[in-house]
Amino acid sequence: xxxxxxxxxxxxxxxxxxxxxxxxxxxxxxxxxxxxxxxxxxxxxxxxxxxxxxxxxxxxxxxxxxxxxxxxxxxxxxxxxxxxxxxxxxxxxxxxxxxxxxxxxxxxxxxxxxxxxxxxxxxxxxxxxxxxxxxxxxxxxxxxxxxxxxxxxxxxxxxxxxxxxxxxxxxxxxxxxxxxxxxxxxxxxxxxxxxxxxxxxxxxxxxxxxxxxxxxxxxxxxxxxxxxxxxxxxxxxxxxxxxxxxxxxxxxxxxxx
Amino acid sequence: xxxxxxxxxxxxxxxxxxxxxxxxxxxxxxxxxxxxxxxxxxxxxxxxxxxxxxxxxxxxxxxxxxxxxxxxxxxxxxxxxxxxxxxxxxxxxxxxxxxxxxxxxxxxxxxxxxxxxxxxxxxxxxxxxxxxxxxxxxxxxxxxxxxxxxxxxxxxxxxxxxxxxxx
Numbered sequence: 001x002x003x004x005x006x007x008x009x010x011x012x013x014x015x016x017x018x019x020x021x022x023x024x025x026x027x028x029x030x031x032x033x034x035x036x037x038x039x040x041x042x043x044x045x046x047x048x049x050x051x052x053x054x055x056x057x058x059x060x061x062x063x064x065x066x067x068x069x070x071x072x073x074x075x076x077x078x079x080x081x082x083x084x085x086x087x088x089x090x091x092x093x094x095x096x097x098x099x100x101x102x103x104x105x106x107x108x109x110x111x112x113x114x115x116x117x118x119x120x121x122x123x124x125x126x127x128x129x130x131x132x133x134x135x136x137x138x139x140x141x142x143x144x145x146x147x148x149x150x151x152x153x154x155x156x157x158x159x160x161x162x163x164x165x166x167x168x169x170x171x172x173x174x175x176x177x178x179x180x181x182x183x184x185x186x187x188x189x190x191x192x193x194x195x196x197x198x199x200x201x202x203x204x205x206x207x208x209x210x211x212x213x214x215x216x217x218x219x220x221x222x223x224x225x226x227x228x229x230x231x232x233x234x235x236x237x238x239x240x241x242x243x244x245x246x247x248x249x250x251x252x253x254x255x256x257x
Numbered sequence: 258x259x260x261x262x263x264x265x266x267x268x269x270x271x272x273x274x275x276x277x278x279x280x281x282x283x284x285x286x287x288x289x290x291x292x293x294x295x296x297x298x299x300x301x302x303x304x305x306x307x308x309x310x311x312x313x314x315x316x317x318x319x320x321x322x323x324x325x326x327x328x329x330x331x332x333x334x335x336x337x338x339x340x341x342x343x344x345x346x347x348x349x350x351x352x353x354x355x356x357x358x359x360x361x362x363x364x365x366x367x368x369x370x371x372x373x374x375x376x377x378x379x380x381x382x383x384x385x386x387x388x389x390x391x392x393x394x395x396x397x398x399x400x401x402x403x404x405x406x407x408x409x410x411x412x413x414x415x416x417x418x419x420x421x422x423x424x
Binding site: 014016018019030033 | 260267273356359409
């Protein structure tokens with residue numbers, strides 16, 4: 001008792017033991033309530049005319065990033081065959097994020113976006129409503145694909161130090177969802193790309209393309225490869241995917257012009 | 258998904274930090290705020306402690322507004338429900354009594370000291386995590402922990418001794 005460390009250890013271990021014994025009632029599942037409240041807020045916002053006219057919302061950066069992401073990636077992920085087991089999909093600032101329990105589905109090599117057309121970079125630029133940025137760090141893409149009547153442009157680099165690298169670009173409208181993904185938030189890190197916020201997602205995740213009418217394009221569902229970086233400018237949102245680390249991805253991203 | 262994954266730890270934290278029966282409300286509020294304020298989620302931070310910080314804040318608001326926090330002492334399972342201890346029923350009862358006393362002592366601590374003990378020993382967070390959750394400097398976590406432990410020692414030991422002579 002006179003030994004300070006001794007009594008302290010004793011009290012500490014007793015406290016831990018008490019902590020493990022404490023009966024805490026089971027929580028009720030907040031998922032539905034949370035979703036409704038977030039969507040309710042989104043709905044209210046949509047009805048505010050001032051917001052519709054494009055008055056800048058004071059969105060903190062991460063939200064802005066997520067809006068872009070949404071536009072962008074919206075990562076999403078829900079392959080159709082796994083939809084049944086998705087416990088919940090949350091909409092946040094136009095992005096749909098879900099976390100799926102259980103093992104990820106096997107990758108599908110044949111996934112494609114709707115209406116893919118292989119074009120030259122110049123042709124592609126005439127087909128889309130947003131500027132197509134090309135990362136100087138990777139040079140000119142081996143392949144340029146425009147999908148869904150110019151809604152998405154993808155630059156494909158087959159031979160890079162990082163294996164196959166893919167850069168999807170699309171208009172960053174706040175209320176549209178381009179992709180939906182299932183991702184564990186623990187795998188997401190906020191990063192900075194050219195002074196704006198980006199989202200770094202480590203590891204493969206499911207990605208599916210969402211069409212203009214809001215349905216997921218079944219054939220587009222796939223598991224991403226490597227890691228993903230999502231960021232945007234005021235006019236275009238970008239989603240970079242490949243087998244690189246965060247630093248290399250940021251270098252590539254910040255060289256996009 | 259995210260909500261499903263973090264509900265249990267968030268609820269436990271809310272409950273033990275003093276929200277009691279209103280822990281479900283705190284958790285719901287915390288998730289809503291977390292998603293609305295993802296902008297404040299810093300790079301490299303993991304979601305769990307960040308969410309717990311919001312949970313701790315919400316719990317503080319709740320207990321402040323109702324001017325009380327939920328006590329925990331009665332939550333200890335009673336000795337008769339046990340049966341796993343190897344020391345026999347008598348030891349079990351003694352251990353159970355000691356823990357009930359300890360719990361009562363924790364409940365009697367000033368708010369901050371109670372919070373730090375809940376984080377450190379009931380939620381089993383590290384000092385650094387506790388500092389983030391409670392939004393205190395690590396130094397305060399250390400000093401309040403040691404002050405709280407000292408108090409428990411002062412409260413517990415005499416009680417333990419008196420119990421023998423008084424009963």
